[in-house]
Amino acid sequence: MYNFPLLLRKLLILLLFLVLQAGAVILLVNNSYFQQNTILRTVRTWQMNWWEKRSSWTAFTNLRFTNNDLALENTRLRTELAKLSALENVLTETEEGKRMISDSFSFIPALVIRNSVSRQHNHIIINKGTADGVRPDMGVISDRGIVGVISHVSDHYAMIISLLNTEQSFTAELLKTGTFGTLHWDGVHYRKVLLSEIPQHINFNKGDTVVSSHFSLIFPPGIPIGSVKSGSLKRGTFLELEVELFSDFKTLRYVNVVSHSGAEELNRLTDTEKEDVL
Amino acid sequence: MSDTLKYVLRFLLIMAIQLLFFEGLNLGTYLYPMPYLLFLILFPCTYSTAWLMLWAFAFGVGLDLLGTGIMGLHTSSFVLMAALRNSLIKTVVVKGDLDNMSVPGFVQFGNVRFGFFVLLCVLTHHLIYFTLESMSFFLFWHTFARFLCSLLLNVFLVLLFKRAFYEKRR
Numbered sequence: 001m002y003n004f005p006l007l008l009r010k011l012l013i014l015l016l017f018l019v020l021q022a023g024a025v026i027l028l029v030n031n032s033y034f035q036q037n038t039i040l041r042t043v044r045t046w047q048m049n050w051w052e053k054r055s056s057w058t059a060f061t062n063l064r065f066t067n068n069d070l071a072l073e074n075t076r077l078r079t080e081l082a083k084l085s086a087l088e089n090v091l092t093e094t095e096e097g098k099r100m101i102s103d104s105f106s107f108i109p110a111l112v113i114r115n116s117v118s119r120q121h122n123h124i125i126i127n128k129g130t131a132d133g134v135r136p137d138m139g140v141i142s143d144r145g146i147v148g149v150i151s152h153v154s155d156h157y158a159m160i161i162s163l164l165n166t167e168q169s170f171t172a173e174l175l176k177t178g179t180f181g182t183l184h185w186d187g188v189h190y191r192k193v194l195l196s197e198i199p200q201h202i203n204f205n206k207g208d209t210v211v212s213s214h215f216s217l218i219f220p221p222g223i224p225i226g227s228v229k230s231g232s233l234k235r236g237t238f239l240e241l242e243v244e245l246f247s248d249f250k251t252l253r254y255v256n257v258v259s260h261s262g263a264e265e266l267n268r269l270t271d272t273e274k275e276d277v278l
Numbered sequence: 279m280s281d282t283l284k285y286v287l288r289f290l291l292i293m294a295i296q297l298l299f300f301e302g303l304n305l306g307t308y309l310y311p312m313p314y315l316l317f318l319i320l321f322p323c324t325y326s327t328a329w330l331m332l333w334a335f336a337f338g339v340g341l342d343l344l345g346t347g348i349m350g351l352h353t354s355s356f357v358l359m360a361a362l363r364n365s366l367i368k369t370v371v372v373k374g375d376l377d378n379m380s381v382p383g384f385v386q387f388g389n390v391r392f393g394f395f396v397l398l399c400v401l402t403h404h405l406i407y408f409t410l411e412s413m414s415f416f417l418f419w420h421t422f423a424r425f426l427c428s429l430l431l432n433v434f435l436v437l438l439f440k441r442a443f444y445e446k447r448r
Contacts, residue, residue, distance in 0.1 A: 016332075021358070047344070051302065118305060118306050118309070188420055
């Protein structure tokens with residue numbers, strides 16, 4: 001290589017640079033590349049073991065706050081249980097009621113073993129996988145609101161696209177009026193997300209609760225997400241509300257994967273609709 | 279120990295430290311520790327740019343695959359840094375001094391010049407990294423603040439690690 005004239009050598013180096021950069025850009029554009037990689041599975045397993053150890057230490061230091069959260073959660077659940085069992089008695093008397101109860105959500109408890117809040121594209125890894133019934137596209141909630149959606153699953157672990165990921169958005173609605181909009185993160189602060197596409201005639205107050213939408217296939221309806229801090233008109237057409245999250249993603253530890261028994265059937269239904277349109 | 283073997287071991291060591299320790303460190307939105315940039319700085323001054331870029335590509339792909347960020351970010355910015363590294367050395371060092379220098383370092387360049395060299399290297403890397411990560415100039419000041427804070431942190435970290443682990447005792 002050193003026998004080449006200088007100019008030719010410089011050109012070759014430039015060419016190599018362009019080829020390598022092209023490779024990088026292809027990786028950047030084609031994100032699914034890493035799903036197809038099977039070598040990753042082994043490496044991930046090692047990483048998980050390490051992260052699990054690390055995470056058990058941080059969990060220990062956060063124990064006080066976690067206990068507090070759990071106590072609150074217990075109270076809330078007990079109240080809800082009381083309400084629901086009363087309702088169930090009424091409902092099971094009719095055929096329609098029985099069907100509604102079977103078509104409901106169930107939860108798989110999981111432990112967060114890796115989490116980040118400081119990137120623009122944050123991911124969370126939990127210690128439940130296919131073996132425990134976790135599938136891609138399932139929703140994940142914590143006791144303080146929604147957490148994200150499952151992206152990849154291995155046998156014993158699953159990766160979640162966090163709500164704190166600028167490429168992910170969810171449907172959410174204002175509890176008071178039932179108006180729904182798109183909930184997404186702008187990448188700035190880990191306690192603040194934006195609820196956009198709210199029609200401008202809707203009145204909102206500071207402190208209004210934002211909950212998960214009734215139209216969502218991945219989250220149960222009515223899960224509290226955060227409270228409205230402020231709002232402004234965007235592009236003269238829609239309101240964009242700044243929402244302060246109830247959950248603190250930095251101390252996230254216990255989560256629940258939501259499995260919706262009707263989701264597969266509903267997805268099939270919407271898929272056939274798409275095919276018909278095409 | 280042959281040089282190539284030394285580089286491979288260094289590759290693995292720095293990659294492991296970055297992945298197992300620094301990737302898991304949450305220092306907030308504004309600080310992203312990337313001391314792995316030291317990997318390219320440690321190559322000899324006369325090392326060919328082509329090989330530097332290939333090392334950088336391999337390292338970047340490894341980091342992108344095994345880390346949890348989006349693909350290609352580290353690869354792209356690290357390859358650019360590799361492409362410019364040798365030119366940066368020539369900019370920083372007094373002409374003619376280069377012949378009797380083995381590797382970039384505090385002793386060889388002088389403290390100020392070496393610091394400046396590291397600053398330029400990290401700057402090229404971070405410019406591409408944060409531009410690609412945000413993919414838009416929509417939140418310009420936010421991205422800029424992240425860029426600036428991480429720049430200062432990483433220049434500090436690279437200099438610190440260089441001084442602590444890769445400087446010959448005098």
